[in-house]
Amino acid sequence: MRLSRALLQAGKGAHRWRLHRHWFNIDAASVGATSRDGARVPLPSSNWDKLAASAIAPYVQIRSDWSRKEVEGVYWQPLNSLVFQAALVHRVFFDPGQVQKCTLLSIKTGGCPETCKYCSQSSSYRTGVKAEPLMQLEDVLREARLAKERGSTRFCMGAAWRGPSQVGPRQFQRVLEMVRGVRALGLEVCATLGLLNAEQAKALKEAGLTAYNHNLDTSREYYDSVISSRRFEDRLDTLTQVRAAGIQVCCGGILGLGESHEDRVSLLHTLATMERHPESVPINMLVPNKGTPLEGSQPVQFWELCRMVAATRILMPASMVRLSAGRISLSEAEQMMCFMAGANSIFTGDKLLTTPNNELSQDDAMFRRLGLSGQSPFMDPRKSRLEQSEASLMQ
Ligand code: SF4
Numbered sequence: 001m002r003l004s005r006a007l008l009q010a011g012k013g014a015h016r017w018r019l020h021r022h023w024f025n026i027d028a029a030s031v032g033a034t035s036r037d038g039a040r041v042p043l044p045s046s047n048w049d050k051l052a053a054s055a056i057a058p059y060v061q062i063r064s065d066w067s068r069k070e071v072e073g074v075y076w077q078p079l080n081s082l083v084f085q086a087a088l089v090h091r092v093f094f095d096p097g098q099v100q101k102c103t104l105l106s107i108k109t110g111g112c113p114e115t116c117k118y119c120s121q122s123s124s125y126r127t128g129v130k131a132e133p134l135m136q137l138e139d140v141l142r143e144a145r146l147a148k149e150r151g152s153t154r155f156c157m158g159a160a161w162r163g164p165s166q167v168g169p170r171q172f173q174r175v176l177e178m179v180r181g182v183r184a185l186g187l188e189v190c191a192t193l194g195l196l197n198a199e200q201a202k203a204l205k206e207a208g209l210t211a212y213n214h215n216l217d218t219s220r221e222y223y224d225s226v227i228s229s230r231r232f233e234d235r236l237d238t239l240t241q242v243r244a245a246g247i248q249v250c251c252g253g254i255l256g257l258g259e260s261h262e263d264r265v266s267l268l269h270t271l272a273t274m275e276r277h278p279e280s281v282p283i284n285m286l287v288p289n290k291g292t293p294l295e296g297s298q299p300v301q302f303w304e305l306c307r308m309v310a311a312t313r314i315l316m317p318a319s320m321v322r323l324s325a326g327r328i329s330l331s332e333a334e335q336m337m338c339f340m341a342g343a344n345s346i347f348t349g350d351k352l353l354t355t356p357n358n359e360l361s362q363d364d365a366m367f368r369r370l371g372l373s374g375q376s377p378f379m380d381p382r383k384s385r386l387e388q389s390e391a392s393l394m395q
Pocket of ligand 1: 112113114115116119120121122123159160161162194
């Protein structure tokens with residue numbers, strides 16, 4: 001889809017632009033629109049961001065036909081240019097002052113039969129994480145209410161199992177109740193439950209699931225070095241079921257598994273050439289877990305993370321880019337650089353499943369210092385920000 005279509009048309013004169021029926025007077029001090037009755041209407045957020053978005057919009061496309069060489073070209077740009085480009089692209093679809101807060105709860109911890117070499121919950125490794133039963137509905141809803149009070153607009157539930165088929169219908173029914181209950185609170189609901197079949201995906205959709213998280217983790221080429229209990233294709237199959245059921249896809253990767261830059265390019269290529277891009281792309285950094293085979297892994301350099309975030313933003317411009325596991329090791333300045341590079345979502349709460357995460361009070365203080373605000377639930381990430389601006393002007 002080419003977005004340049006009719007988003008902006010140059011007006012007569014260098015300082016007037018027309019966005020559909022509204023004229024934008026562009027000068028150094030202000031960007032605004034003139035309504036039909038002649039009154040000047042200020043745009044709802046930063047003028048300069050709007051100006052940048054309008055300038056770049058004609059050149060931004062949502063593409064699924066990226067060649068591997070093009071992805072490499074994006075990835076390997078000098079970092080300064082890469083971040084600048086990502087920041088511009090980001091403004092076409094999103095308000096850069098908004099970062100969505102999400103909460104991730106482990107609803108069933110430990111004892112997982114899968115062999116992900118990075119995971120403390122796999123029963124294959126002695127990590128000290130004990131297997132626990134599936135949480136009770138009321139306990140989950142209490143956590144969801146708390147998350148909402150604290151500003152989260154998406155609530156994600158993770159279960160450490162191979163998939164609902166492993167545990168049978170009763171437990172899956174309880175998960176469906178959780179989805180219904182969380183959705184009734186007005187929150188976006190995401191779940192990460194492993195491999196799904198078509199029937200399970202349909203049931204989740206009917207219960208009100210907004211998105212399903214199912215990370216590819218790494219490249220197709222490197223996948224077997226990290227996980228032996230399932231194939232890369234198994235993951236893709238589940239993603240197909242999720243899409244077919246009409247659920248949004250949340251799919252990303254983990255840096256620091258021992259993969260090469262080529263693997264990262266390959267992962268980006270797989271994601272960016274999906275027929276429809278994942279609506280959200282979590283970028284994780286390995287937090288080495290004691291007792292796992294990747295316990296002694298080298299930490300990921302910040303600039304590698306930043307490169308991955310920026311490349312993700314450029315290749316999948318309308319997707320939410322989620323700064324996920326490993327954020328706890330980043331300074332505030334580094335997080336700010338990731339937001340600049342197009343990350344627009346974080347997980348709040350002191351734990352991500354079993355992995356330590358930033359404290360809520362620190363995040364609130366960071367938001368105040370950086371002038372960030374949270375994002376409302378159910379924003380349509382495919383709707384360009386320019387179109388949203390127009391909609392708000394029409395009201
Ligand atoms: S990452 Fe998920 S699937 Fe893999 S071992 Fe951990 S809980 Fe199981």
